[in-house]
Structure formats: C-alpha cells, structure tokens
Amino acid sequence: MIKRIYPQIQGEIESGEDVLEEYSRDWSIFKINPSAVAFPKNSSDICTLVNWASLENKNGHRVSLTGRSAGTDMTGGPLNESLIVSFSRYTNKIISIGDKEATVQPGCYFRDFDKATLRKNLIYPAYPASRDLCALGGIVNNNSAGEKTLKYGKADKWVKSLRVVLSDGNEYEFRGFSGKDLEAVMARGDLFGRVHREIFRICTENKELLEKAKPKTTKNSAGYALWDVWDGRTLNLSKLIIGAQGTLGLVTEATLGLIIPPxxxxxxxxxxxxxxxxxxxxxxxxxxxxxxxxxxxxxxxxxxxxxxxxxxxxxxxxxxxxxxxxxxxxxxxxxxxxxxxxxxxxxxxxxxxxxxxxxxxxxxxxxxxxxxxxxxxxxxxxxxxxxxxxxHSFALLTRHAGERKTAPFIDDVAVPYENLYQYLPALEETLKPYRKFFVYTVAGHVGDGNFHIIPLANLSDPKVRALIPRICEEVYRLTVEHGGTITAEHNDGLIRTPFLNIQYLPEVINLFEEVKRLFDPLSIFNPGKKVHGDIAYAMSHIK
Ligand SMILES: Cc1cc2nc3c(=O)[nH]c(=O)nc-3n(C[C@H](O)[C@H](O)[C@H](O)COP(=O)(O)OP(=O)(O)OC[C@H]3O[C@@H](n4cnc5c(N)ncnc54)[C@H](O)[C@@H]3O)c2cc1C
The missing domain is CATH 3.30.70.2190 (Alpha-Beta Plaits)
Incomplete structure (x- = not known):
C-alpha cells in the first residue's frame, strides 16, 4: 500500500526481494527489512524524497529516510524499516580533484577515489581499514578513521565542507562561518539560519557541560560532537553532521582535504x-x-x-x-x-x-x-x-566463521593510551566468564588506545543473544571508568545508541535530543540512531 504513495523521482524506487534482502544487512549483527530502496539520480531527487517524507508524516503516515553508501557499517547504522536512500547507483561521482582538496559524491567507493587522487600524487589520509569496501558517504557520516589517524586525525579534520539536504527539503552548504559571514548566516529566516542560531545558543549556554562531556580520547564517534562546533571564533556545523549517521540530514556532496603522501x-x-x-x-x-x-x-x-x-x-x-x-x-x-x-x-x-x-x-x-x-x-x-x-583479518574471519558468526558489539572501545596498562587486564577479567560462548580476536589502533574486539559467536543460541546487552554494559562501564569512549570510529547505530547514557550525563543526552529535534522535528532521518535508542528493538533484529 505504501508503494502507491512513493513520490516521482528521476531515479528509481525498488522493492524486489533481492534488493530488500541486500539492503536489510550491513556488517553488523542486525537484519532489518526496509519497505523499499530509493536510488536518487541527483540532489533534486533527494529534496523530493524529503518533501514527500515530511508531508506523509504530517498526514499521519510514519515514513523515514535512511542514507546508505556502501553498507559496510558495523553498527546497523544504514538499516531501517522504511525507505533506504542508496547513494551507490548514481550519486557516486568525483566532481573535482584540485591540489589540496577534492569534491566527491557520497556513493563513490574509496578505492576508486584513492586511485584517482593517487594519479595526482595525493591521498586522503583518514581512510578506514575497510578502504577496499567502503564509500566516502559512510566515511563522512561515521566520522571514520584508520591506520594513519594517529598522525592525521579522523574524517572531521579533513572535511572542508558538506552539501546536505535538511528536513525542509532544501540543500545547503555547511562549513565554518565567522565574523560578518556568521552574522549573515544567523540572520537568515530559513532552517539553515535557525540551526546556526540555536546550535550557537546551545554551545554557549552549555560551554562547561560540553567541555566536561568531550571524551579525553584522541578519537570519538559517540554522540553528537557539540564540543567541536564553536571554537570562540568560528561556528562550523559540518562538525556536527560528520559522524551523525545521517540523523540530521542527507549528505549529497563532500569536499575533502588531501595530502602528498610521504x-x-x-x-x-x-x-x-x-x-x-x-x-x-x-x-x-x-x-x-x-x-x-x-x-x-x-x-x-x-x-x-x-x-x-x-x-x-x-x-x-x-x-x-x-x-x-x-x-x-x-x-x-x-x-x-x-x-x-x-x-x-x-x-x-x-x-x-x-x-x-x-x-x-x-x-x-x-x-x-x-x-x-x-x-x-x-x-x-x-x-x-x-x-x-x-x-583483512575481520573480513577473513567473517567468511570462515562457520556456524559461529563475527559479532561486532564491543567492537570499538578506546581509552587514553596511558590507561591501557590498567584497562587491558581489567577488560580481560571482564570477558573471562563469557569465554565459553565467545571466542574473540582483538585488533586495533593501539596508538590511539582503540581496540576492535570481535567475538565469534553462535547468534542463533538464545543464551548468547541474552548475553550481548550484559557484556556491552559491563565493557562500556569499564571503558568509561578508564576515561574512554564506547566508540572511537565505528559510531553508535543500533548497537550503541542505547548505551550512550553510560558515557554521557542525562543533561548531555538532553542536548543531543534537542539537536535532533531542531534539525529533524518529524524524525524523518534514520530514526533510532544517535538518540532514542532501543536495546529491546535491536536485540529482536539480530540476524
Ligand atoms: C572489514 C571492515 C573493516 C572496517 N574498518 C574500519 C576502520 O578501520 N575504521 C572505521 O572507522 N570503520 C571501519 N569499518 C566500518 C565501516 O567500514 C566504516 O564506518 C565506513 O566508513 C562506512 O562506509 P560505508 O560507505 O560503507 O557506509 P554505510 O554503511 O553505507 O553508512 C554508514 C552510516 O552513514 C550513513 N550514511 C551513509 N551515506 C549517507 C549519506 N549520503 N547521507 C547521510 N547518511 C549517510 C548511514 O545511514 C550509516 O548510518 C570497517 C568495516 C569493515 C566491514
């Protein structure tokens, strides 16, 4: 019935069995069947989809839009029940490559982008280990990081500007504004002006709270990065959208910094x-x-x-x-x-x-x-x-796990590296009672104190499923006690949003919810991620 009310776009909206099956999965432990998948041809299609979703919600039909680039997310980030907006078929072009930066559409695979920039002896240095599988849209929206992050930082350091379709159905360019430019932006009567005014107010009114909330690790993808938005001179809301998992808008284009490789x-x-x-x-x-x-x-x-x-x-x-x-x-x-x-x-x-x-x-x-x-x-x-x-060990494990499956649910903890001495033995103790059910590998970015713990588990065993929230809670509490973050780069998604309250005070969670309401009052964009997580819902969708 919902199919009849899909809007007319230049691209396609498909709901064949194969398509729904493919888009019901990412690299997480979850499976959620969407109602259909849209393949927009351009930004105008995306604006049409957003306007349609707004209208449907205003008329009492609950629909949502969840962006997806390459679908290698390990958190359930690109999974949802309503319409998935896939950037991989058409919106995957490299628009330009200059001497210091490149502009690219979200569906462009990193491996293609890398080849193109290397032809000019340039690289984007914050690429993740999934460099052969993932796309730029996911790198930006998860605030991804990788083996060179120790020296070069995460995506948030390399995104120069973003084009984003907001919930009013318009596309805007987000970047840093200061001085007269900032005054002009804040004076605007549209949603772009409003989000700048309100986020500025939130940041200045809650300066101390946000300074305390900012994780002490070198990397963080948990929550909305409100602490990075206003530096006293420049207001840059792209810092908020990077890593927001498409919950504040749909990213249509990114301009990224490049370096000459050593x-x-x-x-x-x-x-x-x-x-x-x-x-x-x-x-x-x-x-x-x-x-x-x-x-x-x-x-x-x-x-x-x-x-x-x-x-x-x-x-x-x-x-x-x-x-x-x-x-x-x-x-x-x-x-x-x-x-x-x-x-x-x-x-x-x-x-x-x-x-x-x-x-x-x-x-x-x-x-x-x-x-x-x-x-x-x-x-x-x-x-x-x-x-x-x-x-390649994770991909290899995934292929050869047999009846056990790779089960990323405590896959991305990080603590300041000075604390590893106490943290790692305590982590081993915490996991010891569960060894019977979970064999696990640990690989990571040790210079950033960031470890990927990937258990192999039989997810069809109800006892194993029941242990997942318990282990998450114990490991996340331990991580936060050691000054850490529950996710350094993989992000919150279905698996971690329900545990953000371990890392952040209720007042900070309230600010995250205020940010979401401000950008997306009808909760059109990727509901259930970053705010209002539901562990019971997540557990009932384990694949
Ligand atoms: C083997 C393996 C290794 C990995 N190693 C790393 C690693 O080293 N570091 C790391 O950070 N991650 C790693 N990951 C996780 C994942 O690959 C990265 O987060 C990657 O950047 C996601 O890119 P993607 O294009 O697949 O994103 P997707 O899975 O398509 O999406 C990721 C999130 O962004 C949102 N999104 C995607 N496109 C848009 C858009 N245009 N607008 C709005 N929202 C959008 C989705 O809704 C989702 O929430 C790894 C994953 C695998 C499978």
Whole structure:
C-alpha cells in the first residue's frame, strides 16, 4: 500500500526481494527489512524524497529516510524499516580533484577515489581499514578513521565542507562561518539560519557541560560532537553532521582535504608475550612520531596463518608462494617461543630515507634494550604482509566463521593510551566468564588506545543473544571508568545508541535530543540512531 504513495523521482524506487534482502544487512549483527530502496539520480531527487517524507508524516503516515553508501557499517547504522536512500547507483561521482582538496559524491567507493587522487600524487589520509569496501558517504557520516589517524586525525579534520539536504527539503552548504559571514548566516529566516542560531545558543549556554562531556580520547564517534562546533571564533556545523549517521540530514556532496603522501616509510614489527607491557611499548614508539601504530592479537595471527594464501591473494601479492614462505619466521617464532600475545606494527614515514632508517634502528635498539622482540620489515612486500593481517583479518574471519558468526558489539572501545596498562587486564577479567560462548580476536589502533574486539559467536543460541546487552554494559562501564569512549570510529547505530547514557550525563543526552529535534522535528532521518535508542528493538533484529 505504501508503494502507491512513493513520490516521482528521476531515479528509481525498488522493492524486489533481492534488493530488500541486500539492503536489510550491513556488517553488523542486525537484519532489518526496509519497505523499499530509493536510488536518487541527483540532489533534486533527494529534496523530493524529503518533501514527500515530511508531508506523509504530517498526514499521519510514519515514513523515514535512511542514507546508505556502501553498507559496510558495523553498527546497523544504514538499516531501517522504511525507505533506504542508496547513494551507490548514481550519486557516486568525483566532481573535482584540485591540489589540496577534492569534491566527491557520497556513493563513490574509496578505492576508486584513492586511485584517482593517487594519479595526482595525493591521498586522503583518514581512510578506514575497510578502504577496499567502503564509500566516502559512510566515511563522512561515521566520522571514520584508520591506520594513519594517529598522525592525521579522523574524517572531521579533513572535511572542508558538506552539501546536505535538511528536513525542509532544501540543500545547503555547511562549513565554518565567522565574523560578518556568521552574522549573515544567523540572520537568515530559513532552517539553515535557525540551526546556526540555536546550535550557537546551545554551545554557549552549555560551554562547561560540553567541555566536561568531550571524551579525553584522541578519537570519538559517540554522540553528537557539540564540543567541536564553536571554537570562540568560528561556528562550523559540518562538525556536527560528520559522524551523525545521517540523523540530521542527507549528505549529497563532500569536499575533502588531501595530502602528498610521504616518499618513504618503514615498518617495525614488535612481538609481545604480555599485554600488560603495552603502554610501555607505545610510549617508546610514540617518541619516534609514527604515522601508524597498530596491533593485532594471537587469535588474529592464528586466523591469518591458517588462511595465509587467501589473505595474501586479497592484497594482489604477485608471488603467493614466496609470500606464504615469508610466514616462515612467524611459524619458526611460534615453535621457539610460542604464539606472541600481541603484535604491534609501528610505521615511520617521511621524505628522508636515511633519517627513517636511523630512527627505526634506534627504535629497535630501545625496544630490544627493554627486552622486546623487534623485526624490521626488510622490503615493502614484507611490510604488506603484516598490513594484510591487520586490514583483512575481520573480513577473513567473517567468511570462515562457520556456524559461529563475527559479532561486532564491543567492537570499538578506546581509552587514553596511558590507561591501557590498567584497562587491558581489567577488560580481560571482564570477558573471562563469557569465554565459553565467545571466542574473540582483538585488533586495533593501539596508538590511539582503540581496540576492535570481535567475538565469534553462535547468534542463533538464545543464551548468547541474552548475553550481548550484559557484556556491552559491563565493557562500556569499564571503558568509561578508564576515561574512554564506547566508540572511537565505528559510531553508535543500533548497537550503541542505547548505551550512550553510560558515557554521557542525562543533561548531555538532553542536548543531543534537542539537536535532533531542531534539525529533524518529524524524525524523518534514520530514526533510532544517535538518540532514542532501543536495546529491546535491536536485540529482536539480530540476524
Ligand atoms: C572489514 C571492515 C573493516 C572496517 N574498518 C574500519 C576502520 O578501520 N575504521 C572505521 O572507522 N570503520 C571501519 N569499518 C566500518 C565501516 O567500514 C566504516 O564506518 C565506513 O566508513 C562506512 O562506509 P560505508 O560507505 O560503507 O557506509 P554505510 O554503511 O553505507 O553508512 C554508514 C552510516 O552513514 C550513513 N550514511 C551513509 N551515506 C549517507 C549519506 N549520503 N547521507 C547521510 N547518511 C549517510 C548511514 O545511514 C550509516 O548510518 C570497517 C568495516 C569493515 C566491514
């Protein structure tokens, strides 16, 4: 019946079984059947969809619009019951690439964007580990981050401006405004003017509360980033929309900063037998200002060794036999000393090859002096092997999990790295009673104190399902007690929105709800994410 009232757009609205099945899933533990999927051709189509949704809601028909780019979200972010707006079919173009920035539509895959910018010797440095799967729309709307974030920051640092369709059905450009420009924006009579005036008021009236609420970690995607919007001179609401998971509007275009990649890099691989020493190793590594400081645990390494040829083929390794042979040092190490508990990858990059070489030699000497085992990757090919383990282990696990499934629900905790020393053993203790039901791998961005804990679990077992909210609550409380955030980059979605009250005071949650009402009074955009989360609803939609 709802199909009859769909608006006329230049693109398509489809509701065939295959389409609905595809759009009912992302990479989370959830499955929600949408009523249909819209493939807009352009911004005008998106405005039409928003105007239609407003009118339907005003007439008492509950409909909503949920944006989706590549659908690799791990939180259930792009899933909803009503209309999904897919940016992948048409709105996927690179509009321009300049010397310092590029303008792109949300459905553009990162892998295509990267190839295009590399042709001009430029890269977008805040790409996630899902770089071969995800699109720019998701990177912006989740405020994603990755292996180079330690040096270059997250998406919020690289988004220069955004074009967004708001709930009044108009498209606006969001960027920083100050001085006379800001006065002019705030004086406008439209929704654009109103959101600027009201957010300015919220930020200034609640300055102290927001300063306290701002997570102390180097990365955060939990809640709305109200603390980053007003710096005393510039009001930049794009900071609020980045990472809002499409709950404040639909992003139609993003202008992103680019850098010239450093000419040289070298990788040190550190094998550790005890998690407790991690803060000490990170401290030593940080003195060398690494571009990346990543980690994976023994379970991840086991998966990688078991499926080595498949993993290496993913990176397009030319000589699989030789590269598989390259795993011999790891195998030999395991025979001699047992499986390392955790492996750290520390990459230093720059323009001067000799300087990097000498830095890494000193890093190795410092760490060896403290009794840690270090190996310097001799070639780029060898470095690729370690990066492949870090980047592709989750996808590999997902493919080979058997009746158990990868179950990301405590997948993105972070604490200030100085607190890892106390946090990691406490985390292990917290998870110990659940080992019977969940085997898990831990990989992460250790330099940012950010860990991806991915359990393998039989999600059809009711006992396992019942444990998920309990484990979330225990792990999130522990994380917040150690000064952390419940999500550094993957965002809130269905799985974490209900737990935001562990991280933020009720007054802050009230401000998030005020922001949502201000931008989206009829709750058209991606309802149930960022505010008004419902754990019972989420648990009843586990796939
Ligand atoms: C193997 C693997 C590894 C990963 N590694 C990382 C990692 O290292 N770092 C990291 O941050 N994440 C990681 N992720 C999570 C995910 O890939 C990223 O968040 C990614 O940026 C999402 O991009 P996407 O295009 O797939 O977004 P989608 O899944 O399509 O959407 C993500 C969110 O943005 C919203 N959205 C999408 N497009 C729009 C739009 N145009 N307007 C409004 N809202 C929109 C959706 O509603 C959803 O809430 C990983 C995922 C996988 C599967």
């Amino acid at each position: 000419k040289h890099s070298r990788l040190a691989v550190i094998f550790m037998s005890d998690m407790k020493e991690i803060a000490k190793v990170v401290d030593i590594c940080m003195k060398f200002k690494p571009e990346s400081l990543e980690s994976y645990d023994d379970s991840t390494l086991k998966v990688a060794m078991r499926y080595a040829p498949e993993m290496l083929s993913v990176i397009g390794a030319k000589n699989i036999v030789k590269l598989a042979y390259d795993f011999m040092p790891e195998i030999w190490r395991v025979i001699r000393h047992g499986m390392p508990k955790i492996v750290l990858l520390c990459e230093v990059a720059g323009e001067d090859e000799e300087e990097i070489k000498s830095d890494l030699d000193r890093l190795k000497a410092n760490l060896s002096g403290e009794g840690f085992e270090v190996r310097l990757a001799a070639t780029e090919e060898e470095a690729k092997k370690y990066w492949a383990i870090r980047r």
